[in-house]
Amino acid sequence: MKRVLLTGASGFIGSQSLPHLIRRGYEVHAITYRNLPGNHNGIHWHRVDLLNSHIVHDVLFEIAPTHLLHFAWYAEPGKYQQAAQNSEWCRAGMTLLRDFAASGGRRAVFAGTCLEYDLSYGYCSEASTPCVPVTPYGASKFALAQMVAGLPPAGVSTAWGRIFHLYGPGEHPSRLVASVIRSLLRNEPAHCTHGHQVRDFTHVSDIASAFVALLDSAVEGIVNVGSGKPVSIRTLVLTIAELIGAPDLVTFGAIATPPNDPPLLIPNSSRIRDQLGWAPRWALSEGLAHTVDWWRTNSVGTNAQA
Numbered sequence: 156m157k158r159v160l161l162t163g164a165s166g167f168i169g170s171q172s173l174p175h176l177i178r179r180g181y182e183v184h185a186i187t188y189r190n191l192p193g194n195h196n197g198i199h200w201h202r203v204d205l206l207n208s209h210i211v212h213d214v215l216f217e218i219a220p221t222h223l224l225h226f227a228w229y230a231e232p233g234k235y236q237q238a239a240q241n242s243e244w245c246r247a248g249m250t251l252l253r254d255f256a257a258s259g260g261r262r263a264v265f266a267g268t269c270l271e272y273d274l275s276y277g278y279c280s281e282a283s284t285p286c287v288p289v290t291p292y293g294a295s296k297f298a299l300a301q302m303v304a305g306l307p308p309a310g311v312s313t314a315w316g317r318i319f320h321l322y323g324p325g326e327h328p329s330r331l332v333a334s335v336i337r338s339l340l341r342n343e344p345a346h347c348t349h350g351h352q353v354r355d356f357t358h359v360s361d362i363a364s365a366f367v368a369l370l371d372s373a374v375e376g377i378v379n380v381g382s383g384k385p386v387s388i389r390t391l392v393l394t395i396a397e398l399i400g401a402p403d404l405v406t407f408g409a410i411a412t413p414p415n416d417p418p419l420l421i422p423n424s425s426r427i428r429d430q431l432g433w434a435p436r437w438a439l440s441e442g443l444a445h446t447v448d449w450w451r452t453n454s455v456g457t458n459a460q461a
Contacts, residue, residue, distance in 0.1 A: 156182055157181045158182045158221050159176055159181045159184065160186065160215070160220040160255070161184065161185050161226070162223075162224070163186070164187050166227070166230070167325060167326060168366070169185075169363075171359050171363035172226075173198060175364050175367040176224075176367055177198075179367060182199070183198050183199065184198075184199045184201060184218050187200065188202065188205070188227075189202075201214060205251065206247050208254075211247075216258045219259050220260055221259070224264050224367070225266060229241065229243075232329045232330055233329065236270070236292040236293070237292070238291065241296075242291070245295040245298050245299045248303075249299060252265075252307075252311070255311070257308075262313075263313050264316060264366060264369050264370045265299065265300070265313070265316070267296050267317040268293060269317055269320075269422065270289075270293035270296070271293050271297040272287070273287035274420060277419030277420060278421055278422075280379075281377040281426055289415070312373065314375050314377075315377050316365065316369055319354070319379070319420070319421065320354045320381075320420075322359065323360060323442065323446055323449075324449035324450075325449070326359070326446075331391075332356070336399070337450060338404070339395065339396060339405075340450060343404065346410050347409060348411070348413075348416075349389075349408050350389030352387065353385050353386070353388075355420075355421040356439060357380070357381055357435055358446075360437065361437055364433070364436070365435075368432075369433075379427060382424065383425075384435075385421045386439060389407060394440055395443055398440075398443060
């Protein structure tokens with residue numbers, strides 16, 4: 156029996172991982188710090204504070220998972236990159252891995268970030284791009300990545316997926332795609348930067364499927380998680396506007412570009428494609444249409460959960 160402990164299970168990516176794990180035959184033990192959902196749908200839910208090492212230890216030895224998929228982290232938009240909590244989550248991640256190994260675990264996959272890289276390189280490769288994080292978030296993720304890769308417990312196989320840019324239903328309303336959609340659906344202007352930045356946007360369900368595929372494989376080390384199909388912010392926003400029928404409401408250049416915002420930030424996706432055999436299901440235009448439809452059927456004035 157494959158028994159997985161999924162952290163951040165009620166979050167943006169974690170919640171999308173649940174059906175993929177079920178389809179691959181896992182017994183899923185889902186960790187959340189929020190209230191437990193009323194409908195479990197075959198998922199074993201546990202309300203756990205992952206920053207409490209004693210509780211984490213007890214839960215791991217009670218469940219004895221064979222696999223660990225770790226998404227949980229402090230992620231409040233506008234705050235998480237500079238937050239002091241990042242160092243706490245770094246320590247918690249290492250404690251989690253240690254106790255996972257001690258409880259008999261065999262395979263652990265952690266979620267990292269493209270912000271671990273030296274962003275001046277633009278095109279990021281696992282093997283050749285140096286890591287020079289400039290925020291507490293990126294630095295804490297990178298520190299944990301080094302410990303996971305450099306000091307894996309005996310008998311545990313590990314991988315570290317570096318996430319680039321994502322979007323999809325349920326995204327926090329202040330993030331780019333969600334904020335543009337919500338503004339245009341309310342017939343309000345969508346204020347943007349110049350939009351010439353080039354990024355790699357992947358539907359959240361595809362990000363989730365990539366991590367579950369990585370968990371279910373023997374691939375180890377750093378793996379970039381992205382579609383491999385770059386797009387400019389301007390093209391992304393205009394695609395949304397055309398889907399909604401409100402291109403005249405988009406105002407490029409209305410917002411100043413953030414300091415140190417790289418003009419190019421995209422992954423080399425050859426490893427996840429060639430070694431894992433993974434490819435995204437959602438083309439960008441289809442994924443954006445799916446996301447617009449989700450916001451249409453959910454109150455655009457209601458805050459979604461990040």
